[in-house]
Amino acid sequence: MSILINRNTRLLVQGITGNEGLFHTTQMAAYGTNVVAGVTPGKGGEWVLDGKIPVFDTVKTAVETTGANTSVIFVPARFAADAILEAADAGVGLIVCITEGVPVQDMMRVRTYIDQKKVRLVGPNCPGMLTPGECKVGIIPNNIAVPGNIGIVSRSGTLTYEVLYALRAAGKGASTCVGIGGDPVNGTNFIDVLDMFESDPRTEQVVMIGEIGGSDEERAADFISSKMTKPVVGFIAGQSAPAGKRMGHAGAIIEGSSGQAEGKIRALEGAGVRVARHPEEIPSLLR
């Protein structure tokens, strides 16, 4: 078992003929992900990956023809909101948006719309997901994680790779790794993923990687203390970040006294989470 993605994932790639889309489709297919279709408006009828994957003009025809149940989005930021809505309207149940730089008002409208449907969005501005040994949706490097019992949820990209790498070096594996993204308004938050890990039989413990900005970590701490039985290890990036400056991610900013690392660490520790001082300390805090 795992969460969100597994061997039954039938993946559709929006923006498959672009540089990034094509590169990562190749990587995902090499990992063993079942990539069944691609979409690029105006390029319907073409094939990619040596004729193995058909390209469609619309998500709707791609879904009808191939039975895709998950979509990953690599289109430029100005087209991203539209791509998410198109996938949602075509009945795709799980949408993963890798694209960085989507305007926040776009995301507020998109989120309000898709909340009325049975759709889960992960991202935007995220590295996607990985269920080691089964399926990869997104851009997490192929060789850095092995199957195991640790669920990982993170707002960051390369920092997550660093943690997966440290876990593997310590002989520990992951059930599923979910990058929820670094934007202020996204599709899936910590609590959504923690809840899924709590009910997933394979996941026995959880690593949660947060950062400065917003109050998602504080609310996750409330959830952990009231609802979770599985042990959680945490890390918060940005303890040395100054206030009022956006640290790369659109959502990583301390505004006034809100969003500071200290408060998040205190909230997590208060909920019984063991918080690592640096990423490489995480494996030693796990069981």
Added chain:
Amino acid sequence: MKLHEYQSKQIFAKYGVSIPRGRVVTTAGEVKHLAEELGNRVVIKAQVLVGGRGKAGGIRLAKTAKEAEELATHILGMELKGLPVRKILVDEAVSITKEIYLGITNDRTARKPVIMASSAGGVDIEEVAARTPEKIVKVHIDPLLGLREYQARDLALAIDLPRNLWRSFSDVAAGLWNAYVACDATLAEINPLVITNEQRLLALDGKMVVDDNALPRHPELNEMRDMDVEDEAEVEARKYGLSYISLDGEIGCMVNGAGLAMATMDIIKLSGGEPANFLDIGGGASAEKVAAALRIILADSKVKAVLFNIFGGITRCDEVARGILTALKEVNTQVPMVVRLVGTNAEEGRRLLAEANMATAETLLEAAQKAVAIAKGA
């Protein structure tokens, strides 16, 4: 990106919000003429992107055109919180019976815009928010439906606005909402929105912050950028698509990915040093980009050591190594460096850098400790 008061108010006016008669000028002579044109009693307002301009002496009332000229001369020579005053907004002075607060911002937690109003508007609104938050009324707006008229009326009622002003208050709120949406703002604020002696609503001050992610589709707003508030190195970095923020420490760092860059800064601090910057070179950075990044780091004279922490995924470690070597050929530097390369093509990257005589590290902690030790020894 923050907009100036005069820019924000002009945008609000475009969407139907009444603002005082006035103009922005750059010389005391122009201020005098404008004061004469506006009827002598004017408010002179320094256009600088800092809070608390009034308390710092950047906003003054002049009763005559001559006084306006004198005050303008004084204000144009001032610096407010380190920023020079280059532009002055001259507004007609109005007689006020009440000051209201009205603002729209993004509520991250609710994932919706929120409109806020208070009968206690004016310079102390932040104190009001901290001490008596119940005096600020909030209503969430459905981003698909927009601000509804009944919601504006609810606000008017909640802040005890006289009934004869409800209609015009709804119009102001609608105008502010439309400006917020049209400009992809993350904040659109009128403080104070005043009731004049003639029972009109007037936006005396205005503030807007535009979503940086939306600037590509608003070139007209991007042109309003005030370079005085921009850090030179940060502007240079942006040209290369690098995300860079200057800090006060002595250890320069170059990292791929924002979260990892923050974690690298944190571990430097944990190891007893202070980071000189935040720098994310992004995914798949080319040698040119890496070289530019290193030049920017080394241009900071406070930097006593540089730490490279590259976790290769899409980013190739050999490409990063080539960029480092390119930059080192151009910049003659004695600053010691510590390199940690992990992931895609890391071995090739390390081989390339072997001849550059840099310290290397296997783990992030080791890299940080080495950089701190070297910086202290230097």
